[in-house]
Ligand SMILES: Nc1ccn([C@@H]2O[C@H](COP(=O)(O)OP(=O)(O)OP(=O)(O)O)[C@@H](O)[C@H]2O)c(=O)n1
């Protein structure tokens with residue numbers, strides 16, 4: 181029986197947020213930090229999973245009281261998100277066939293339904309899977325003066341979200357290859373695609389917000405309040 185692993189990249193500095201601490205430690209609903217909310221949602225879906233938490237080596241905000249998992253470890257983050265994830269993969273005592281879900285700590289609004297749907301797709305599709313949502317807006321290409329140069333075709337365009345899930349051996353090979361080629365990837369699926377594989381797109385909720393800019397905090401809090409009010413069996 182393969183094990184499920186959760187890798188949570190949480191070593192970012194939150195520069196675009198511009199706060200006095202990394203955004204994963206900013207208070208959200210009931211004043212718990214973003215990190216605590218994200219881990220609670222992951223634990224509700226996968227209470228027996230093994231958690232690998234990527235934290236900056238100089239992180240002095242983290243507290244283990246926010247980790248509900250019994251089986252967890254922390255690893256040092258890297259200079260880029262992909263380095264943090266690869267550090268986690270190198271620290272895991274995983275089997276090649278284990279399922280690894282990678283989820284941004286900055287996405288606390290993730291729901292149980294999306295988590296279970298993604299996990300099933302990652303466990304059944306050989307090239308893995310990622311939550312994503314089809315582009316619904318007209319897409320513009322800006323020039324250097326922030327003028328609209330042209331409209332990009334949006335047919336078949338999706339926003340990549342997280343979690344993204346893969347068998348351990350495939351994900352480790354993909355990220356190690358990206359590093360060897362000095363290719364900077366901003367998500368795991370990019371590295372897997374570069375191997376010639378095609379991960380499954382799993383249509384996810386549009387409220388799976390990545391907290392990035394200052395106004396995202398109030399938006400995330402509003403989403404979580406709405407989810408709590410409209411999901412009788414919990415989130
Ligand atoms: N070296 C890094 C950079 C990012 N992340 C994590 O990757 C996720 C997505 O990254 P992003 O939203 O860009 O977070 P930051 O890098 O913190 O934001 P910014 O780019 O504004 O500094 C976040 O959960 C972040 O903590 C990480 O673990 N290690």
Ligand SMILES: C[C@](O)(CO)[C@H](O)COP(=O)(O)O
Pocket residue numbers: 261284339340341342366367368390
């Ligand atoms: C992984 C990700 O959330 C998918 O959209 C995104 O690529 C993270 O990018 P960031 O620049 O590290 O926030």
